[in-house]
Amino acid sequence: MSNxxxxxxxxxxxxxxxxxxLLASQFKWPRGEVRESRSRAGAAGMLRCVADxxxxxHPAISYVGPDPRxxxxxxxxxxxxxxxxxxxxxxxxxxxxxxxxxxxxxxxxGGNGATNAFAEVDRILGRPPILSTSFTAREVxxxxxxSSLQGFGNAVRDNGNKEDAVRPADLSPSxx
Ligand SMILES: Cc1cc2nc3c(=O)[nH]c(=O)nc-3n(C[C@H](O)[C@H](O)[C@H](O)COP(=O)(O)O)c2cc1C
Numbered sequence: 255m256s257n258x259x260x261x262x263x264x265x266x267x268x269x270x271x272x273x274x275x276l277l278a279s280q281f282k283w284p285r286g287e288v289r290e291s292r293s294r295a296g297a298a299g300m301l302r303c304v305a306d307x308x309x310x311x312h313p314a315i316s317y318v319g320p321d322p323r324x325x326x327x328x329x330x331x332x333x334x335x336x337x338x339x340x341x342x343x344x345x346x347x348x349x350x351x352x353x354x355x356x357x358x359x360x361x362x363x364g365g366n367g368a369t370n371a372f373a374e375v376d377r378i379l380g381r382p383p384i385l386s387t388s389f390t391a392r393e394v395x396x397x398x399x400x401s402s403l404q405g406f407g408n409a410v411r412d413n414g415n416k417e418d419a420v421r422p423a424d425l426s427p428s429x430x
Contacts, residue, residue, distance in 0.1 A: 257414035260325040262317075264288035264332045264343045266303070269391045270362040274331045276400065277360075281407050283329075286319020288346045306341030310374075315345045327356040327384070327414045329407075330375070334388075337367035339374045347378045354379065356417070358410045360403075361388040384413050 261283050263274035271287075278285045290313060293299060306313055322328050332343035339347075339361075347354070359375050361368035368388035376382040387406045393399040 257326045257411075257418045258324070259283045259327045259329060259410060259414065260320055260322055261285045261329045261331060262288065262319065262322065262346065263330075264315075264340055264346065265362075266294050266333060266340070269394050270331050270333050270360075272394055273360060273362055273389060273399075273403065277329065277331070277403055277407055280404050281411065283407075284320050286317060286322070288332075288342045289316050289318055290314065290342055291316070303335040303341070306344075307336035307338035310338070310344065311341055312345040312348060313341045315342045315349075317346060317350075322350050323353040325355070326418070327358060327410060328354055329358045329360065329410060330383075331360040331362065332371070334361050334363035334367035334371060337370055339371035344374065344378070347375055351379055356384045356414060358406075358413075359383040359386040360406070361386070362394060363388060363390060365390055385409055 261274050261278055263270055263285060265271035274285055277283065294303060305311065330343060333340045357375060357379060359372055361371045372383055372386040385406065389399040
């Protein structure tokens with residue numbers, strides 16, 4: 255399994271995108287983005303965010319970026335809506351589940367709901383994220399999350415390196 259790492263971000267109002275940008279610049283990892291053609295502006299857009307969470311809907315998305323299949327680890331970064339994973343990231347995880355190898359999750363939120371998002375990724379993939387963390391929008395705004403994000407990135411990188419140190423071929427009888 256390759257130990258290369260891809261960041262995939264969905265952001266409606268820009269906070270999660272800033273987290274993705276900082277992680278990408280700290281580690282020189284490539285980034286992809288989940289996009290929607292339908293706007294979430296205004297009260298109607300906000301209501302649709304909430305409804306997507308309440309009914310666990312899968313809104314239509316497009317993905318722009320490197321092919322996740324080529325990466326040993328994908329770091330998902332997305333907001334929390336109504337205490338759940340933002341709908342467009344739910345769609346991405348479902349659509350790409352068969353080709354995702356290791357997955358780590360970063361939730362960006364006002365203050366609660368991240369554990370539901372981690373549990374949902376676990377449910378969709380049938381295995382928990384290798385690592386997960388969350389930041390509040392306030393921490394992102396004031397920049398105080400920067401060293402925690404770096405620590406998270408180090409852990410993601412080290413996890414991939416550790417897994418790659420024990421390859422299936424090393425364990426097979428033909429390798430001895
Ligand atoms: C419709 C809606 C529902 C939200 N629900 C929650 C919530 O349940 N818990 C929480 O901590 N933050 C909640 N938030 C706050 C967002 O998670 C937070 O503002 C996040 O930084 C937005 O990310 P973005 O700028 O990348 O879109 C909600 C935001 C919106 C628009």
